[in-house]
Amino acid sequence: MFGTRIGAVRPAAALSLATACVLALAACSSSGGSSSDGPSQAATGAQALAGQTITVYSGQHEQTVKALAADFEKRTGVKVDLRSGDEAELANQILQEGKASPADVFYAENPPALTVLEEQGLLAAVQPDTLKSVPAGDSSPKGDWVGVSARTAAFLAAEGKPADTAPPASVRDLAKPEWKGRLGIAPSETDFAPIVTRMIKTDGADATKQWLLGLKANAKSYDSNESLSAAINSGEVEGGVIDHYYFYRLRDEKTAAQTHAKLHYFTKTDPGALVDVSGAGVLKGGKHQQAAQAFLAYLDSAPAQTLIATSESYEYPLVAGVKGKAELPALDTVGQVASAADLGDGKEALQLLQDTGLLA
């Protein structure tokens, strides 16, 4: 039960070796090869890091991250101690731990959790090559964390209900009186605030406030996306805004026969059609900088992205050339990526949510 940590390699030597390792991984990802060619290439560069153990705090879907960690270990010999939890609780934990945090990597579900740590100066700059492997807008503008996967907000409707037969074209419509009593929302979830942030950018704070007030009048509040999807599936409410993957996870759990909900996407330019990234960053105080950077590089390599794309988490990969699940519509057809710069730390959205009474 007592985790062992092996002392860091001497800095100078380690840096060069790590660079080699990252390059190897980058080469591996740029080759766009399938997972079959990964191990042999990565193994040569990663030998210096082999035997190290990095600690990853993860707010992401645990089963997927576990698979990623196992694959990374196989390729590099770096052992991953995975600490799964709620991303907000983990971010709070790192804030309390400060520079002494045992975490080497923080892998979050949403940008704000990472941005908060970035603002506190707790994150180290991500290796440029890793940043380059995904579109610039998917990572921190300052370069302290990198995007890994994406999901899009969509409208989940109870099958056969008016919300299903005539789904809203825009998230803005949901504040209209005709939706009164038909909607569910989960405003306390970390996925909800980014939509509000986005709306503040596109429509302005006042219009967003009005929209939130309309939403508050129309919708029942749920504590989590899980409860919201269950409520929609059972017909308790007609529909609600939710990340696309909740639908697929719900279907996998309930089987298609028991699933009574359908997913509708907003028009691509709508603020509701928000593509939100999950990202990862390296903790500045971590004792295994090179191995941590290697893990980030791995996350944005083709093998890892393929793993993510094919896993039961139903997320979109970010690296060009890696295909998502066949049943998912292409990401660029259903939404637009909100740049991390736009999403910020979400404080403005929180303020509005509190002002309108959607949150306490």
Added chain:
Amino acid sequence: MVSGLRAGHGRAEILSGVDLVVEDGALACVLGPSGCGKSTLLRVIAGFHPAAAGRVSLGERTLDDGRSRLPAERRRIGYVPQDGALFPHLTVAGNIGFGLPRGRRREKAAELLALVGLDGLGDRHPHQLSGGQQQRVALARALATEPELLLLDEPFAALDAALRTELRTEVAATLRRAGATAILVTHDQEEALSFADTIAVMRAGRIAQQAAPHELYHAPADAAVAGFLGEANLVPARLDGAKADTAFGSLPLTADAGTARRGVVLLRPRQLSLTADPLPGAVRARVTRSHFRGHDHRVELRPDPQDGLPGSLIAYTDGPWPHDDAYVRAQGLAHPLDESEDTPTAVGS
């Protein structure tokens, strides 16, 4: 043994200079009303409560001098509290053997059970015993370690009257048989008088007087002590040398009073007798109350207005007094008391 002892709880001083000496092998009694500090005194001697000043010693050993204390477990002082405080999780034998080394418990427990008359009850648990039996076990338990001193804190208070008298006699006998030195704390003067070789009357954190029971009863230091030990008739008198001139005539004094002066003498109810005839030295009085108490009659009388007599007199008589009036006579030694401002006429409990 105890000298100049002071102790308190927080800022409240409870013992303000107590001096008490108990001879080896003696049964002493600390008598006082509730709240006078007698239990605290016992607890200081036992080592449960620190002394603020003064000194507690046992034989040659200093137990507490107000600065350093010997812990209770090293004092070799036994303790029997009011409710016995038996260990509810142990059998009777287990209770008695508690303070003994493992090997000696059995044999000694049997011996002590016999001593307190509870043979064969060693395997019972405390809740299966009556109140009196529980107290006997508590006593046996305290005696088992052969303490140099035994402290008994109103051990008979919770028992009914008959059992109380019986157990008291028994315990006194047991203690004498065991050759133990003991201090009993009580507020019951009858208990004190019948139990002890020496009695210390305690009042407001001090020892008012310490003496043998008979002496204390008949020659108390002041009116309050006199009253606390039993009913007393306080009769104004002119004291002169070995004699007191009272309304009952001239009576011999317990001690020489020196040069002539006015004072008060103590006459116990038993020293007054009633007659139908106006004999010399008899005072005429009206019976105001009379009741039967089993072993005697208690008669309360109001003397005919006469200088030099209190408003009421109390006499104990062997038989009932059949008349409304009586002539009261006094006999025996009168004990001179210092007259205080508000000397009660008849004091008693």
Added chain:
Amino acid sequence: MSTPHSARSADSPSPLPRWRAAGLLAPLAFAIVAVVASPLAFVVVQAGQAGWDQAQRLLGRPLIATLLWNTATLAAAVTAATAVLGFGAAYLVERTDLPGRRWWTVALVLPLAVPEFVRGYSWVSLFSSVRGYWGAVLVMTCSLYPLVFLPVAATLRRADTAAEEVSRSLGRGPLATLWRVTLPLTRPALAGGALLVSLYLLGEYGAFAMLRFTTFATAIFTQYKLGFDAASAAQLTLVLVALALLLVLLEAGCGRRGRVARRGAVGRRAAAAPLGRWKLPALAALAALVGTAVGVPLYALGYWLVVGSSTTLPSASVLSAALTTLGYAATAALVATAAAVPVALYGWRRGTRLARAAERAAYLTRALPGIAVALSVVHFAIRYAEPVYQQPPLLVAGYVILFFPLALTAVRAALAQVPPGVEEVARSLGTPPLGVLLRVTLPLVLPGLGAAAAMVALTAGTELTATLLLRPTGTQTLATQFWVYTSGLAYGAAAPYAALMTAMSVPPVLLLTRRTLGTNSRTEDSR
């Protein structure tokens, strides 16, 4: 104690007497209180960092008043409802001729075996209408009433019935006697149970979120979860601490006015009051209570086990998670109980104001949201106990801090049963303090210690928030596994963990019941 000096010091006072007389107990008790109350210090310091302006802004929001009102009215309603149900049920099983009283006693305590997140979820998933204020009152009452039932039943069982008989002889009917004699008799137990219930309600978040009812804790949670602002959260938490302080003082007042009736030398049980034509309604009421409190969660669990397509047969991971849970719960139970003994003992031996204040400070943490306590442990451990950070001892410490009040309550109740004076008598028989503790005090409170340990094990075994934050990296308990699956919507896969948690909670519940109510020889004799 039996040092070579003893021969010499037997003749003169020991050289270190004052220190030894005071003993190690006081410093030990205060050290323990300092540790378990450390989250309070953490919250105060953090709140200070945010500054006065921020506090005004936070607390000045109109919503805050609403939330305070929600919290206060919910706490009042649930506390009142648990008091009525707890007392009523205890009266029925201890004082009437209700059939199957033994069986009912156990059944009535069983809701404690249901993990709290299972409880909330089961209601919501089965009855979507159980929502809002009344939903919260219903669910919380059903889950928390055993906290009142147990101590009240224990008091009724131990109390001499003479006072109740006297009341009857004075011409008071059964109801008047119940109201004017029996109820006041149980007041300390009732007040103690109600305190635990209301403190729990102050800090609870998860269940209310599921029931779509917002309380003051919701506001605190928002600050943590969306604002990443521990300082603002701490300012809000201070409001809860103030409320908790009020409750603790209130309980102290009630507890003092009531007196635990001391068992007479020959205490006895009264003949059971005949229920007569009320027998059926009483049975129906208890059946309804147990059915709602235990039946609903069990049904939901069964449903997910059978229906969820992600259900897999219990695998090695279930087994290892179960063993891990067991290990941590048992260790936490032992440590928390051991820590509660000096504090309770100190308060019991010296009824000083300081001792009572120390005891009460320990209760305040119970009102803190779990995340605040866990972050406080993170904060202190990484600074002052880095070697154990994210090591098993840290998680144990977290549980001990969280559940210390539960252990303290049980140990205090046990000590209250110890006859006064036995410790002193033991000392006078030549037994040194440690010997007195081992041979007299501990054996006497042992049944109570069992109850304390069972209570802590029960709660620690199903704890989630602190477990996620404090566990050694990679450690999986049943609760964390349950969380992993439910947050991925895989309820079927999660169900075996919840079922196992519930099953594993049954033995501690039985132990708790037996230890709290006690089946000593005296009560057996008199039956």
